[in-house]
Structure formats: structure tokens, C-alpha cells
Amino acid sequence: MKTYAKRVSVLLASALMMGTFAACGNNNNASSGSSGNAGTGAEASASTSAGKKGATIKWMHHFGEESARDWIDQITTKFTEETGIKVDVQAVGYDDYQTLLKTKISSGDAPDLFDLTPSDLPMFTKNNYIADLSNANFWGNLIDGTQGNTATDGINYFLESREKKFADDQVFMDNLVKFRKRHDFGNNDQFGTDWNKATELVATGKAAMTINGNWAVGAIKEKNPDARIGAFAVPVTDNPDETVITSWLSGGFVVYEDSPVKDEVMQFLDYLTSKESGEIWLAAGRLSSVKDLPEPSDPALADINRYMNEGQAFDVSSMKVDFSQEFLNAEVDVFTQFLMDEITDPLEAAKLLDKKFDEIAAKQAK
Amino acid sequence: MKAKAHRNTTLGNLTLFLPGFLIFAIAVVVPFFIGLRVALTNWDGISQTMDYVGFRNFRLIAGSSEFRAALNNSLYFAILITVANNVLSLAIALGLNNAFKGRGITRSAFFFPTCLSTVLAAFIWNFLFRDVFSELWGVKSMLGNMDTVIPGIVIIALWNSVGINIVIYLAGLTSIPRDLYEAAIVDGAGAWQKFRKITVPMLMPAFTVCVTMTLVSGLKEFATTMAATGGGPGHSSEMISINIYKNLYSYYQAGYGQAVALVFVVLLAVGGGLLTRILRGREVDV
Numbered sequence: 020m021k022t023y024a025k026r027v028s029v030l031l032a033s034a035l036m037m038g039t040f041a042a043c044g045n046n047n048n049a050s051s052g053s054s055g056n057a058g059t060g061a062e063a064s065a066s067t068s069a070g071k072k073g074a075t076i077k078w079m080h081h082f083g084e085e086s087a088r089d090w091i092d093q094i095t096t097k098f099t100e101e102t103g104i105k106v107d108v109q110a111v112g113y114d115d116y117q118t119l120l121k122t123k124i125s126s127g128d129a130p131d132l133f134d135l136t137p138s139d140l141p142m143f144t145k146n147n148y149i150a151d152l153s154n155a156n157f158w159g160n161l162i163d164g165t166q167g168n169t170a171t172d173g174i175n176y177f178l179e180s181r182e183k184k185f186a187d188d189q190v191f192m193d194n195l196v197k198f199r200k201r202h203d204f205g206n207n208d209q210f211g212t213d214w215n216k217a218t219e220l221v222a223t224g225k226a227a228m229t230i231n232g233n234w235a236v237g238a239i240k241e242k243n244p245d246a247r248i249g250a251f252a253v254p255v256t257d258n259p260d261e262t263v264i265t266s267w268l269s270g271g272f273v274v275y276e277d278s279p280v281k282d283e284v285m286q287f288l289d290y291l292t293s294k295e296s297g298e299i300w301l302a303a304g305r306l307s308s309v310k311d312l313p314e315p316s317d318p319a320l321a322d323i324n325r326y327m328n329e330g331q332a333f334d335v336s337s338m339k340v341d342f343s344q345e346f347l348n349a350e351v352d353v354f355t356q357f358l359m360d361e362i363t364d365p366l367e368a369a370k371l372l373d374k375k376f377d378e379i380a381a382k383q384a385k
Numbered sequence: 386m387k388a389k390a391h392r393n394t395t396l397g398n399l400t401l402f403l404p405g406f407l408i409f410a411i412a413v414v415v416p417f418f419i420g421l422r423v424a425l426t427n428w429d430g431i432s433q434t435m436d437y438v439g440f441r442n443f444r445l446i447a448g449s450s451e452f453r454a455a456l457n458n459s460l461y462f463a464i465l466i467t468v469a470n471n472v473l474s475l476a477i478a479l480g481l482n483n484a485f486k487g488r489g490i491t492r493s494a495f496f497f498p499t500c501l502s503t504v505l506a507a508f509i510w511n512f513l514f515r516d517v518f519s520e521l522w523g524v525k526s527m528l529g530n531m532d533t534v535i536p537g538i539v540i541i542a543l544w545n546s547v548g549i550n551i552v553i554y555l556a557g558l559t560s561i562p563r564d565l566y567e568a569a570i571v572d573g574a575g576a577w578q579k580f581r582k583i584t585v586p587m588l589m590p591a592f593t594v595c596v597t598m599t600l601v602s603g604l605k606e607f608a609t610t611m612a613a614t615g616g617g618p619g620h621s622s623e624m625i626s627i628n629i630y631k632n633l634y635s636y637y638q639a640g641y642g643q644a645v646a647l648v649f650v651v652l653l654a655v656g657g658g659l660l661t662r663i664l665r666g667r668e669v670d671v
Contacts, residue, residue, distance in 0.1 A: 114611075114615065117634050118630075118634040121431050121634060124431055125430075125431065142429060142637050143431070145432075146431055146432050146433070148431070207519075207525065208515075208519065208525040208526055209529070210526075210529035210530065210617075210618045211514065211515055211519075211525050211526025211528060211529025211530070212515070212529070213511075213515065216515060216516070343636065343637070344631075344635045344636055345631075345635070345636040345638070348631070348635075351617075351619065352619040352620045353619075355531075355617070355618050355619035355621075356531070356619055359530070359531055359618070359619075361531060374450065375450070375451070378445075378448070378450065378451065381445065382445055382449075382638060382641060383638070
């Protein structure tokens with residue numbers, strides 16, 4: 020239930036998760052490439068060295084959806100067959116992932132390949148735990164703009180740039196009221212509905228729609244393959260031209276800096292971002308940022324793709340204001356209280372959010 | 386000869402004592418002192434280095450609304466589970482103390498949920514709250530409401546743990562001399578008088594164990610809540626232990642989280658010690 024609630028609080032509009040292939044720049048932000056210039060990354064990089072046959076890559080992930088796990092099974096099997104390099108996949112639950120990852124790194128048993136959210140990237144970059152992939156070969160396999168949106172220079176811009184309090188922001192408070200009104204159109208027990216139940220409600224037709232991302236398409240189809248579903252961007256104003264789909268980098272793969280099998284991991288990432296891999300991901304009912312893939316046959320994914328192709332999309336990652344998990348949890352807490360009518364005055368909610376943010380900022384200040 | 390015998394006894398005692406002490410030292414004492422050091426730093430949990438910040442973390446705790454909310458939640462849960470668990474387990478033990486057909490199976494049935502893991506118990510009750518009760522009675526899940534989430538978690542924890550106290554109370558009840566009840570019957574005592582004047586005083590040692598154990602366990606509550614709600618909705622079921630966990634593993638505030646853990650250890654030691662002292666003072670020697 021908590022995973023679904025967290026995603027809903029971040030997704031205030033319909034959103035789409037791009038294929039998550041991430042890199043991390045070092046402190047030089049300029050080295051990460053710019054939007055629309057994926058070709059620069061490919062030209063600048065050296066070709067990936069062939070890894071040693073018989074080597075083993077440790078890959079730790081938290082993908083819970085069956086479609087994602089099927090994709091992992093297929094690509095790791097094919098990769099091992101072609102290269103002789105084994106991939107030891109360690110799948111953990113989302114809730115345990117962070118704990119296990121940090122424990123493994125601290126104890127010297129770090130996985131070679133794992134994934135991080137943008138809010139975690141600065142901390143791992145600062146401590147030199149992740150390799151700089153700016154010049155990697157695989158950028159050429161991905162659609163324009165992917166590399167630029169995945170760069171980090173280790174700075175938390177939100178803390179550096181917060182100038183306006185929520186209580187002084189009338190637009191924020193007005194949107195909070197709209198958010199509350201929209202909540203009334205939801206199902207009977209929204210906070211008692213977990214991800215599994217939510218997808219089941221849509222799959223069985225008991226719910227007409229769900230505000231979610233492209234990963235929901237596959238999950239709904241798993242429950243009812245005959246479900247006829249489509250997708251549309253959530254209208255946020257009365258002007259149809261302002262209705263756009265939001266996309267952002269919700270997480271990406273990173274390579275452990277001190278991995279003993281770095282060459283093998285880079286070879287695997289080349290394969291992970293290949294057309295073959297992208298097609299398997301697409302067949303699993305997901306959208307991918309691998310380029311030159313056919314249009315998705317699923318009508319819902321095709322709807323989402325159309326928004327992207329027609330330029331009716333906004334990339335949230337471009338804003339570079341990554342909240343840390345603590346700020347996100349504070350946001351969820353206040354929004355939950357507001358939606359449950361524990362707080363009814365938007366100004367009171369905004370002041371509470373300011374208070375929580377100030378406490379967190381004081382705690383995080385060095 | 387006597388000195389040699391004494392030496393052998395001491396050696397024997399040490400041989401038995403040392404392994405347990407070593408495990409205790411490695412698992413508890415050493416981490417405690419390492420934690421004490423970390424609590425005085427700004428360690429983020431993954432860096433190779435940490436800087437000393439003195440008592441800054443403790444000052445932040447004193448002013449933290451999140452800490453106060455988590456402490457309130459922990460106290461609310463602990464008091465609720467202590468009262469509910471002990472009242473229910475004593476009532477069941479009193480019933481099971483009488484001979485009736487099927488007593489053995491009934492005892493096993495009450496103890497069975499205790500054998501299940503906390504995660505499984507949370508999963509079962511989440512399903513019941515979310516899908517079964519809503520279908521049967523049209524009620525919303527207790528775990529999805531800020532006002533009922535902690536009582537909902539109490540129900541799960543109660544189902545999962547009441548068996549332990551039942552066993553302790555049953556053992557206490559069977560050890561009460563029967564002649565006390567016979568003498569009370571001769572004196573014309575009713576059921577309530579027998580319970581108040583004989584059963585309760587004679588069960589005080591069991592009360593001491595059960596009430597203290599349940600309260601301390603309730604204050605330390607982590608697994609059931611984490612499995613059932615993760616501290617949500619919002620932070621309405623976030624206990625102190627979950628707050629510590631989040632600071633250590635999600636917020637990159639390991640130094641602060643460790644400081645919260647130390648403050649909590651002190652509160653537990655003081656609270657637990659006080660309660661044990663009060664209850665021990667009421668025990669009756671026969």
C-alpha cells in the first residue's frame with residue numbers, strides 16, 4: 020500500500036517512466052552530454068572491451084512487476100549464452116532494497132550493477148561509489164536527450180535554491196485544493212487500496228481508470244489480458260493545449276566504481292540497451308528509451324507514445340530539483356493529512372509543510 | 386584439596402558463562418559503544434568518513450516534531466497492546482484452566498498464530514481488512530485510516546502474540562495451591578472474590594513478566610507495523626523504531642538515527658525498570 024501511495028503523491032498528473040538507463044557524471048556536469056546530443060556520447064567513447072568469459076556480474080534490483088522480471092530472465096539468459104559471462108541476479112523487495120544496498124556497500128560486498136533514484140545519486144556520487152559513465156558506448160543506443168537528463172554533479176539543488184515558502188505560494192495552495200477535490204472522485208477506500216487491488220479494480224472494470232504510469236499497463240494486463248485500456252494525460256487546466264504527459268527519470272542503473280568486473284558490466288549494459296532488449300521490454304507491455312523500436316502495439320502504450328511523439332510531454336527530470344526521500348515523505352505526510360481532512364485549511368497544510376521542510380533542512384545542514 | 390575443588394568449580398562456571406557473555410558482548414555491548422560514537426557524528430550511513438558534531442543530534446531530537454509524533458505513536462501502541470494482550474490472555478487462560486472436552490486442541494489453536502511470522506500475520510490481516518471485511522460489511526480498511534491504523538496494528542500484533550502470555554498465565558494459574566480456593570469456598574467467597582483475593586495476588590509474578598514484556602515489546606514495535614503499513618498512511622503509524630530505521634537507511638542521517646536510538650534505549654530502560662519495580666513490590670510470597 021505504501022509503494023502505491025508514494026507514487027501517487029509524486030505523480031500529481033499522469034506520468035510515464037522511460038526506460039531507466041542512467042549514468043552519473045562526476046563533479047564536472049558539462050561532461051555528461053546535452054539534450055538532443057546522444058550522438059556525442061557515442062562518438063566520444065571508446066568501444067567497450069570484451070569481458071572475460073566465465074566472469075560473474077552481481078546485479079541487484081528491486082523490480083517487482085512480473086513483466087520486468089521476465090525481461091530480466093530473458094536478457095540475462097541470452098547475454099550469458101552469447102558471451103559466457105554469468106549474471107547473478109539478486110532480486111529484493113523494494114522496501115528492503117535501500118537497506119540491503121547500503122549494508123552490502125559498507126561490508127565490502129557491493130553489487131557490480133544496481134539502480135538508484137535521482138535523489139540517491141548525489142550521496143553516492145559524493146562518496147565515489149559509482150562510476151562515471153559519461154563516455155560509455157551505450158548512449159548511442161538510446162533516444163535523444165536521455166543522457167542529459169541523467170547527469171548529476173552531486174549537488175542537491177533543492178536545498179541550495181529554496182527561496183519561497185509554501186505558505187507564501189498561492190498557486191501551490193490552489194493546486195492543493197484542486198488535488199483534494201479530485202480525491203473525491205476516487206474509489207471508496209483509497210488509502211486502504213494497495214497496488215495489487217488498484218490494478219485488479221481496473222482490470223475487472225470495477226474502476227474506470229487509475230492515475231499512474233506506463234508500468235500500470237503491463238500490471239493490469241497481467242490480471243486481465245483481454246482488458247481494453249487506453250491512456251490519456253491528466254488535464255490540469257481548462258486549456259487542452261496545456262495538457263501534457265509528464266515523464267521523468269525515476270531511477271537508473273549505476274555501476275559500482277570499484278567493481279572487479281567493470282568491463283563485463285559495460286558489455287552487459289551495451290546489451291541491456293540493445294534493440295533486442297528494448298523489444299523484449301516492449302513486448303512485456305512497457306515503454307523503452309532504446310531508439311529505433313517499433314511503435315508499441317498495445318493501444319494504451321501507443322496512446323502514451325503519441326503524446327511523446329507530438330511533443331506534448333514535459334520532462335520533470337530537467338528541473339534538477341531532486342528531493343531527498345525525507346522531503347518526499349514529509350510531503351506525503353502533509354498531503355495525506357489534507358486528503359483525509361485531518362487538515363482542512365490549505366494555508367495550515369502549507370505552513371505545516373514549511374515547518375517540516377525547515378526541520379529537515381536543519382538536520383541535513385552540515 | 387578444598388582450594389582445588391574451588392578452582393575447578395570456578396573454572397566450570399567460567400566455561401559455562403563465557404560463551405554466552407562473549408556473544409552478548411559482541412552482539413550488544415560493542416555495537417552499543419560504537420553507536421554511542423556514531424550518535425555524536427554526522428555520518429550519513431555510507432561514507433567512509435564521519436565528522437564529530439557534539440550533541441547537535443540530541444538538540445535536533447529535542448526540537449523535532451517528527452520524533453515527538455513517533456514517540457506518541459509508540460506509547461499509544463504500547464499501552465493499547467499491553468492492556469489488550471494481558472486482559473485477553475488472562476481471560477483465555479482462566480477459561481483454558483478448566484477441564485473441558487477438546488481443551489488440548491483449543492490450547493493449540495490459541496497458540497498457533499504465535500508460530501506464524503510477523504510478516505505473514507501482517508499479510509493475512511491486510512487481506513482481511515482490505516478485501517474480506519470490505520466485501521462482508523462494506524467497511525474501509527482499518528489500516529488505511531489515520532484514526533484506526535494503530536488499533537488495526539494492535540489487532541494484528543495481538544493475534545500474533547497473545548499465545549505467549551496465555552502460556553505464562555496458564556503456568557501461573559496451575560501453580561496456585563488448590564487449598565486456597567477450597568478454604569475460600571468454605572468461607573463463602575464468590576467467584577469475583579476468589580479472583581480478586583486469591584488469583585490476582587498469586588499471579589503477580591506472572592503479571593510482572595507479562596506486563597513488562599508486553600510493554601517493552603510494544604514500545605520496541607517494528608516488524609508488524611513495517612510489514613502492514615510501513616508507518617503510513619502519512620506518518621500516522623510510524624513508531625520510534627521505524628523512525629530510527631528510516632533515518633539510518635533512507636534519509637542518510639545515520640548519526641541522527643543513532644542518537645534517536647540511544648534516547649529510546651534510555652527511555653525503555655527507565656520505563657521498564659520502573660514498571661518492574663512497581664509490580665515486584667506487589668508480589669505475594671506463599
